[in-house]
Structure formats: structure tokens, C-alpha cells
Amino acid sequence: MSAGAHTTSLLRFLTAGSVDDGKSTLIGRLLYESGGVYEDQLASVRQFTAAKNEGLDLSLITDGLRAEREQAITIDVAYRYFSTTSRKFIIADAPGHEQYTRNMVTAASTADVGVILIDARKGVLEQTRRHAYIAWLLGIRCMLVAVNKMDLVNFECRTFLAICESFKQFAGLLEGTQTHFIPMSALLGDHVVHRSASMPWYGGPSLLELLETISIEDQRTRRCFRFPVQNVIRPNQDFRGYAGAILSGSVKPGQEVVALPSMQRTRIARVFLHRKDLAEAVAPQSVLLSLSDDLDLCRGDMLADPHDTPAVSHRVLANLIWMSQSPLRIGAPYVIKHTTQTLCGSVLRIFHKLDIHSLQPVETTTLRLNEIGKVEIEVHKPMFCEPYTANRAMGNFIVVDPADNSTVAGGMILDVCPSFAESALGPVSTYGGTPADQRLKGLTVWFTGLSGAGKTTIGNAVHTELLARGIRAEMLDGDTMRKHLNSDLGFSRKDRDENIRRIGFVAHLLTRNGIVVLVSAISPYRAVRDEVRNMIHNFLEVHVNAPLDVCEGRDPKGLYKRARAGEISGFTGIDDPYEAPLAPDLRCDTDQESIKASADKVVATIVRSLSEDKQGGTAQ
Amino acid sequence: MNSCRLSHLDTLEAESIYILREAAAEFSRPAMLYSVGKDSSVMLRLAEKAFYPARVPFPMLHIDTTYKFREMIEFRDRICRGLGVRLIVHTNHEAIAHGANPFRLGTGACCGLLKTRALLDALNTHRIDAAIGGARRDEEKSRAKERIFSSRDAFGQWDPKNQRPELWNLYNGRISSEQSMRVFPLSNWTELDVWQYIERDGIPVVPLYFAQEREMLVRGEQLIPFEHSMALLPGETPQKVMCRMRSLGCTYCTGAIRSHADTIAEIIKELQGFRRSERENRIIDHDQEGSMELKKREGYF
């Protein structure tokens, strides 16, 4: 081991201030004095300042892109790094300029601590309050207020205390916030890294000393265990593990967990990090978990503490921070990324927005760039979530516009709408176009293939994507249909055919009403598939194909094992035939291509098919 | 229980593994850019960890300019074979046939053809929708604002003014069919973190990083490795110099530094006392103030 450097911890902080408060100078000095600036970088700063005939301008160290240098402003969040013997620091430097809300929010989203700059001559400004408020809104509960340019107010204690007082008055509104004040001259280096004799009345630590010692009680580890599944790791038939990052809490072998959304309970078998078996892992570690029961989990599912489960809901109340030039459209489909789930959703209504000057709510009908507002959101599949203030990682999400894939907003969950919590019925509204632009023709996309081939997984991915594009779509899953409409049917040839006929009939009804129907059913027999195909005017057959041994290896529901053991008879592929389609419209070889690749392919085919219909329609 | 138990390396490792797993889940055909250097070595180890006991689910892509050090190529082949990862090697043969080399074209134009062009061609040829690269934000000023998931237009170009906001650890991986993504799992690592991790995890690196007596051309402050039948200036002869490489590229563009650090521990000690950025010795970055940003806009990594 060298220099004991491996035991240092990591602290992320953001810096915020109005233009010319001295933020760049401060960061430059922190980096410079802690040895985070290299000689050659300094040389280029020297060169530049020499050209302007001034002293060494430390603010230039942090001045980034060419575009900014030309305009002499900072336009985007920049990340800087330095370390001391006890900590490694990541600075998220949020410029105080136009677009500052967007930048502040971005910087604050990953920070534990906020450093707020105030010019001693100007005191607490509207901007200062705004910065502190946004930092607080994003969950930062530790703020270091740097009262800068003390040299320009004769290092007067009075001025400093007056500023502290006025900040405290306001900070009283920011519940649960711990605040420290430091009188400083970034230019002279007083109280940045070292204490200084210039202000003998101040007995406290320098900014760096505070940053080095401040204990940010890590919220993550104190909360309940939450683990969204990121990837399923399945190297061979004998092992299935779930890869992911622990969002909060900790996990040990033997611990009881509940899987969402299925609500099945099981225990953690082992906790792996690469080749090591861990006795315990904590947030935010990325690990691999194996379970003592064979559950069929996929990306987006969640393992959680069974004694304190997160809310499961289609509807949430949230604060949205709008980050796009094009304003929020109520009712329009957006893609929402929350934990490892990708959902389609829309904003049902907007309650108010925040007046950024008064920090009071005001009425509005939309949200524009840099505006923050409270909204109600509905998504097509349930979210597993908690309020942001209770658990940051469980309460945040981003909103993506499917039209151009830009990130248009960040969201923080305030509450779960109670009437919809744990509703099994799904969302009430359907996303997608208004009747005016609804297509005349619908489409049925029939996914057929062996159990475990990937029909439902691909179908779900396609469903989300269609909704996101404003296409009305419904998913008819074989297992779900057997639970409801077809609960009286078994697995004889006659019953299987009847099962498919009924699903086909529902698909037909929906299709003729202009809906894209995604059917995921083994549907092993060719004859009845063809029968259904003939009933539906617009039909795509997708063969989801993987060799039997691959499906058997995956065995997501443990059915192959039971079939082999003779517990189930007439199981497709084992002791009942699967008649592969002779000429499917599309084939997804899931042993060779990723789910994403298959889903993309299907979506492209659907979109092509619908646009052909449309053209056909207008020609008439 | 407290994450204070996690060191900064543990935290960085967790974040990088998470990013790699996101890349594997969100893209159809991701590939990892494997440059054989120390950052690539760390990235490859993290990928191994992310998917173990399964294999790394994406191939390694190496852009071979044919002006690399022999040791790098040997090392590359040995490591990839050992791990059973698929390796794609891509070279801009056409440009080389037309006489592209750093001595004739100058380093800027040469890089444009043999690295940038070659990379974009390789991504097209193999229909790669996400290229995972080992760039770090601390390497160079223009990288300080780079996103972790950074989208590129149809020509592989980066628009620093039109980046997607990136909040929390929610990465927006959605791209249209003509766009592609760059993914940077080591964004938050510094050069020191990289070496500390290499030491902690016992990760193999190319021996060129360790100090040794080497044949060098000494031009002022610069030490240029004498390889690939480089043209000598009048009166110039290669000399034996005790030195090591701080970052690796093509032989001509990789300046060495005088050093006696011949172990990882020595390198870390050297770095902690260092006052020079690692790219300083790179000849390409010096052509023009802000040149790295220009290159990036054009599609260079």
C-alpha cells in the first residue's frame, strides 16, 4: 500500500454563486493550493494573463471550453477533482448564468454538500436565496456559506455577522438544513485552504478544513434495502444472478427480501462482487445477488425489504424541473426513467409553478425552460417508489421526449396518489393520440415461441416504446389471459386451441378499433394460429426463437425442470410439439441478439406497417 | 453500517460498474474501445467485474494506427485471449496505403485519418451504437463538461453546447438510428485513482509505463521513442535514457518522461509529487490551444 491513500473517502459538493462573486477564483485556489493544478496548466494560465497584463488569475484554471472563453462566461456544469490525504473531492461547478436553474439542478443532483458564495459587499441577494433553495429542493442538507471578498469590506466582523444573520433568517425555511459560515478572501487565499491572521475575530475552520471533516451522514445506508435489477446474469443453466447497484440500505446472505412487482418473498442466497463472496454489501455498491428460490426477475424489477416495501403505483405527485426549450405538453406521451425502469407516461395536470423570485407557488398551465412546478404524472406500468425527501434514489426520475430523445425534465416524487396505489387494473387513461390522429386500422402483433424464448420481455419493451411514440397499444399476455378470461382452460390440445381462439378474438376486437395489440402466447399449433391470422385484417407474426436447450437453460419459471421431473405433462417442447411458423413476418433469435435489438426490430416493423396503412388510407 | 467503510476507490468502482451495466442493457450493439493503456486496463477489469461469472457481453474495439508500440500489440492479444473477450482490430488501411504517417502529414492530420476517421469507420462497419471509452474528465479542460452518456450526431460529432442534461445516475441512452453514443465509465476517476486501483487490484499493465533505459530521441524537453524507422534530424542520434511513458499512444506522439519509477508504488509516489498533467508530453495536444476540444467535436475520443 502506498501512502495509505486507499482509505480516503469520497465527497461530492457543488459550488454556486452569482457572476463575479469569485467562484472560479475560489475553485482555482482550492485546486492550486491542494496541488490539483499541474505546472503546464498553470503555464497556460500565465500566458493568458500575461497577454492581458494582469496578475495570475486563478479563475482561468477552471475556465473550460473554447466557446466560453470566447464569451468569457461559464455555460455548463463542469466537474473538477482534487484530493487531500483524507478525502477525494468531486466539485460540480454550477455557473450562475442564464440556464442556471438547469445547471444548478444538474450539479446538485449528485452532490452531498453545497458551497454557496456570497459577495461580502452585496450580501444575501435574491440569487443567493434561489441557489440555496434549489440545492435544498434537490436534497442537499449541508450548506457551507462562503462570504467572499472580505478584503473589500476591511475584513469587518460586523459585515460578516449581518450577512450570516440574513441568510439564517431565510434558511429557517429550508427544513433540516445544517449551515456553516466562513468569512473568506478567495483572491488572497484567506480561509480557503489555510486559516488567516487577517480576521482574528474568526476562530473557525477554513473551507477546506470543513470539507475534509464534515460528516455527511450517508442517508443511503440508513434507509431500507432497495435493489433495482439492472441485468440478469446467466452464464449457464446452474446459475442465475441479478446485477445491480444497491440504492439504499444493506444486504447480507440469508436476508429476507420481497420481489416487486410479483410480491414474492425469498431470501438472498449469496452476495458477490466479482470473485468475492461478501458477508455484507451497502449502498451504493454494485453487486450481484443470487436468491434461494428461482424467481423470474428482469431488468426493472426490484428487491426490497419485506418489512417496509416501497409504494407501488401508476400515479405520483412530483416536482418537475423543466429543462427543454419546448414547454411541457399536458397529456402528451413522455418516456420516464426511474430506477432501472423505463416507462411511458404523461403529465395529467399541473398544480402550480414556483415563482423563482418570491419562491412562492403561482398558477400556470405549462412549464417552460428552467421552471419548476408541481404535477401529477401517470405511467403505464407501476413504479416502485418513495418520496424524494425520504429516499433520494427512489424518488428521482428523468423525463425524455420520445420525439427527439432529449432529456426534457428532472423529477422528484412528492407523494404517491393513494387511490391508485397497488391498483391491479393499470392506468385509467390511455396514452397516445387523440381520436383525430388515431389510425383507422389497428394491428395485431403475435409473438409465438417456446416458453422462455423471450416473448413477454420483448413484448413489454415494444409496448413501452409504442406508447412513448403516441401509438395506442395493448398487451395481451398468455399467462395473464389464462388467469382471467381463460381460467377455465387446461393444456389439452382442445383447450390450447380454445385459449388461442379467445385471445385472437379479443385481439380482433381491439385491432378493429385502431389499437396495436401485442399478443405474447406460446401458441404452439400452426393451424389455430393461421385461423386467428385469417380473422384479423392486419396481422404480424413474430417468431421469438431460441433453441430448446437455451430456453430450458433460462427456465425463468422453473417449468422445464418440473416438466422433466414429470410434474407437468404436455409441456411444449418436452412432451408436446411446437410447430414453428413457416413464414413469420419477423424472427427474433434471442440466443443471438439482445432484447433491445429484437425490440427495436419489431418496433421498426410496426411503425413501417402503420405508416403504409396510413398512406393506403389517404389514397382512398 | 455506514458507507464510510467504502473508500473512494470502492465508490468509483461501484459507479463505473453501474455505468457499464447500463450500457450493456440500453444498447443493441455496444463495444468497448480498448486502447491498451492503463485506463483501458482498468475499464476492462471493471467490465469483467460487472458481468462475472458471465463473460463481458460486448467486444473490444482497438483502433490500430500501425504506429503503436510492439509491446502494446503483444499485450493486447495476450490479455484479450486470456479473458476470452472478442477483439475487433480496425485500421485505416486506405489512408496508410496513401502514405498517411505522422512524419509526412504532421500529427494533427495523421491523427484525423488514422484515429478519428478509423474509429468512425469501425463504428459504422460494425454497426456499433454505443462506444464505451476510458476518457476521464480530469484529463483535459474540455472534458470537464463531458457527460457520462454523450450522444453524437450522424457524423460522430460532439456539440458541447447541445448536451443533454444528466441528473443523478439516470443516464438517457435513447438515440435515433443515425446517432450513436459514447459512454465514459471512468469519468470521475483521476490519474492517481487509476494507479491506486491498478495497485489494489493487481491489474496487469503494459511494461512501457515502468521506468527503464530506452532508446530515445532527445529534442529539447521532449523524449521521443526511437521506433518505426523515424527520420533523424541532422546530427541527431538516439540515446539511452532512463524513462517511462505516462500515457500511451502512437510511438511518435507518446512523449516519455524521465523517471526512475519502476513499480506501481513508485509511480503513485511520483504522481503525488507531480505538478504536470499527463497529456503534457503528448505531442498532439500541443499543436493548438484548445486543440483537444476541436478534435472531440470532430469525433476524436
Ligand SMILES: Nc1nc2c(ncn2[C@@H]2O[C@H](COP(=O)(O)OP(=O)(O)O)[C@@H](O)[C@H]2O)c(=O)[nH]1
Ligand atoms: N478583492 C477580491 N476580489 C475577488 C475575490 N474573489 C474573487 N475576486 C475577483 O472577482 C472577480 C470575479 O471572480 P471570478 O472568480 O471570475 O467570479 P465567478 O464569476 O464567480 O467565477 C475577479 O476579478 C476576481 O479576481 C476576493 O476574495 N477579493
